[in-house]
Amino acid sequence: MTRTLSIQGLCLKHQQRTLVDQLDLTLKAGEVHALVGASGSGKSLSCLGILDLLPPGVHSQGGTLRLDGHVVQPAQLRGREAALVLQNPRSAFNPVRSLRQHAQETLRSRGLRGVHADQLILDTLNEVGLNDGPRVLDSFAFQLSGGMLQRFMIALALLADSHFLLADEPTSDLDVVAQARFLDLLERLVAERNLGVLLITHDMGVVARCADQVSVMAHGRIVEQADVHTLFNTPQSEEARTLLAAHHALTLETCTP
């Protein structure tokens, strides 16, 4: 059976204002589900809402989270079944702890420590392309590049043995080369480890590159859900058409001045 993580009827409010309205999303193991939309459309909040990591003042109403069909609480998922990768990796690490301590902490939550744990950490770093393991582990977050930290976040997700990954604009701060490597890694892990991914992005190029399913968001609502080929060939919503028009203006070779 394909493993699934779904949220239904998620509503997020700040005072009386509705920021996210009746969001339904289903992630499947082995698939990348892209959530796209303009800035301010509620993509990031939805992602945080799924794991109940909302900023102060924003509260959620309703919203049923199901893992393989069973109702679960967000706290049961965080850092275990579902891992989070954020746009700015530097702020996601404790600045006064080495990355080794971060990795060990993650493994302790699974009850793993000692030599076995150390070996698993090195193997996992290799898997995400951080080949200089010992040096990376002795470093602090400020000593590594953004691309390396993004890989390390993925490594932590693998160490936690998460089956689902929620990635909020993971490549927006990377240059195109680092972005391509990150997406290579993501695609490989989806194929090899059967990872289910929610990929939040505003770049239809990223969607074209690695998404299977796409949800388009505007003003806090999902306005279109389709598989990636259908969306690119016959977009239904105004938002999808706007995003695709900008994307094609930049990618089609014939548009040179």
Added chain:
Amino acid sequence: MTLIQVCDLNHGYTAGGMFSKRHRVQVLKGLNLDLHAGQSLGLLGASGSGKSTLARLLMGLETPVQGTVLFEGQTLQGLNTQHFLRRVQMVFQDAISAFNPQRSIGWSIAEPLRHLSDMNAEAIQARVERLLLQVKLSASDSDKLPAQLSGGQLQRAGIARALAIDPQMIILDEALSNLDRVLQVQILDLLADVRRESGTGFLLITHDLSLVRRFCQRVVVLADGKLVEDREVIPGMRFEHPAARTLQEAVLPAMPSKTRAC
């Protein structure tokens, strides 16, 4: 006509000290470049290749260790700063730190006009309003503080400020990288209009070849401290240097190609 000429530029920094041994990082090694008036040139490079260092040297914000930057044949160090800034303006990558947090957006955009032109207050205000509309902000944003705008809006305000004095050359240092695709296209089209109407030249510094393809007439690629490619932007253009090829191949596809059975 050559506006800015870079000859045999060498530049670097001293790194380390606190946590590691001091060592010299050589960023630019014998770089040569001509910026022509009215031309839009793309400067492409991966992160850490020295793009921003070059931009800072072009603006005279740093003095090169070796080599010269000439503006109309004169070195920047010997030049009247006001005269230079009236002709060359820059938009920085980090918009938040490029604005005075305690002053309104309108005040910041008007700054070049106050210092570099003899416009009166009324004319300045009218100009600021026109600039705000030009970059797709609203005239009422003039009274807001930087903290009240989003990153993308602030970046556009930075572009408005660079346009204010109507310079001959604008250097955009990753100024579009933080914007979404829809805004990137809008701003590029806007800048293309400015180029056609007032003959302004642009140096677009980026790691994203698709922006260069949309906007630039010529592209140079920076790798290992030197320019490894210098060619006209034409459809079907292909780089030859390995570092430039890497940048070209990293461009994301236009259409989904994956044929996976779901």
